[in-house]
Amino acid sequence: MTTMTEASVREFKMPDVGEGLTEAEILKWYVQPGDTVTDGQVVCEVETAKAAVELPIPYDGVVRDLHFPEGTTVDVGTSIIAVDVSGGAAAPAEVPAQAPAEAPAAAGDAEEKKPEGSGRTPVLVGYGVATSSTKRRPRKGPEVVVSQASTVIQPELNGHGPVAAPGTTAEQSRPLAKPPVRKLAKDLGVDLATVTPSGPDGIITREDVHAAVAPPAPEPVTAPAVSVPPAPVATYDTARETRIPVKGVRKATAAAMVGSAFTAPHVTEFVTIDVTRTMKLVEELKRSDEYGLQGLRVNPxxxxxxxxxxxxxxxxxINASWDEANQEIVLKHYVNLGIAAATPRGLIVPNIKDAHAKTLPQLAESLGELVSTAREGKTSPAAMQGGTVTITNVGVFGVDTGTPILNPGESAILAVGAIKLQPWVHKGKVKPRQVTTLALSFDHRLVDGALGSKVLADVAAILEQPKRLIGWA
Known part of the structure; x- marks a missing residue:
């Protein structure tokens, strides 16, 4: 019988914190055995293949046990912490893991189901069958005739006459075979009693007869035993090398990039532009109160x-995706703008939902929240799903440009290089100007060269004349 102490212990299982995730690594415990927890309190931080997530406990109580140490990868659905809730509402007693086994019934019997409302205890998934008495009834099957001589005759076998069951005399010694097979055995001089049957219900087939007259296979020659030394254990110089297990975000990113590179035919185009006016506008927006950007992060x-x-x-x-299963191009009437962010746990690409509908101040606010959340490692899995187009800013590392790989399921990604002061022909004269290189990679299955070029040229033109083309005075 379940004790009151056992009944008051609740097991909190690793939840699926994203869509389709199967495991997560416990990064940090915020509680220890003996600590008091309340409903909604964060007890640990876990890292999935998509992000680091904090897990709240769903009830009040005292921590009894932490089932896994930090750094352990745990499957979704596995209990990770036990909490004693006896101080609050008692949990329902668990059903015993397995009901006592019932005494075996006579062969040929089957369990009879009780009708609803008969008082039988229902079966709970994962707990076995509840203890209850069952009634048995004879199994339906072929009739069995028993003679006075205790000879049991089985049903007829497809025109081969009645077959004697074990315990009979006359029919027991006669092998089962069809007439053509019997004639073949007679012609080949094969005694059917010595043939091993392979057909259904023990019937000897033509192949069985031919196998009986085939020459025996030669005995395999056993090679002399050779002593094989055990494989050496891989070692490395820890002073000269460090090995880091690939898991979590890094593992998911690697798999996604390999899948994207070998699934979508990538094409990358480049353009080098003068962004001096854009840089001047950035400084103007930082100083001015006219555009509603006070207190917001404004940058290129x-x-x-x-x-x-x-x-x-x-x-x-350009804002589309490729549906391989249905062989369709899916045009998106919304833009979830992804921003590639480098974090200590690896590269992640959260996106701004419905970025196409945001004003400049709203876009600035969303960008600020996205970057700060990513740096803290608190980006949720939902924030990284459903992206349509991505920007990756490699210029912050001093890189001129790159050939970015598409985020899986997206049609295009724009790489922004470093903005540097360079000699540039401006109004017929060579002058120092702020210059950068843009690179646009796109999926050539749904974006041809003309469309990709138009989009890249449009972005370049807007950044060269930001006020006029964006519509500002």
Whole structure:
């Protein structure tokens, strides 16, 4: 019988914190055995293949046990912490894991189901069959005739006459075979009693007869035993090398990039542009109260994101995805703008939902929240799902440009290089100007060269003349 102490212990299982995730690594415990917890209190932080997530406990009580140490990868659905809730509402007693076994019934019997309302205890998934008495009834089957001589005759076998069951005399010694097979055995001089049957119900087939007259297979020659030394254990110089297990976000990113690179035919185009006016506008927006950006983070990435959204509005076919199963191009009438972010746990790409509908201040606010959340490692799995187009800013690392790989399920990704002061022909004269290189990679199954070029040229033109093309005075 379950004791009151056992009944008051609740097991909290690893939840699926994202869509379709199967495991998560416990990064940090915030509680220890003996600590008091309340409903909604965060007890640990876990890392999935998509992000680090904090897990709240769903009830009040005292921590009895932590089932796994930090750094352990645990399958979804596995209990990770036990909490004694006896101080609050008692949990229902668990059903015993397995009911006592019932004495075996006579062969040929089957369990009879009780009708609903008969008082039989229902079966709970995962707890076995509840203890109850059952009634048996004879199994339906072929009739069995018993003679006075205790000879049991089985049903007829497809025209081969009645077959004697074990315990009979006359029919027991006669092998089962069809007439053509019997004639074949007679012609080959094979005694059917010595043939091993392979047919259904023990019937000898033609193949069995031929196998009986085939020459025996030669005895295999056993090679002399060779002593094989055990495989050496892989070792390395820890002073010269460090090995880091690939898991969590890094593992998921690697798999996604390999899948994208070998699934979507990538094409990358480049353009080098003068962004001096864009850089001047950034400084103007920081100082001015006219545009409603007070207290918000304003940088070149904000204007580049706005420029890309304008280019997508003008060329909506770039915002699409490829449906391999249905062989369809799916045009998206919304833009979930992904921003690639480098974090200590690896590269992640959260996205701004419905970025196409946001004003410049709203876009600035969303960008600020996205970046700060990513740096803290608190990006939720939902924030990284459903992206349509991505921007990756490699310029922050001093890199001129790159050939970015598409985020899986997206049609295009824009790489922004470092903005540097370079000699540039401006109004017929060589002058120092702020210059950068943009690279646009796109899925050539649904974006041809003309469309990709138009989008990249549009982004470049907007950044060269940001006020006029975005519509500001």
């Amino acid at each position: 990435l904000l204007l580049i994101a706005k420029a890309l959204l304008v280019a997508i509005r003008r060329n909506p076919d």
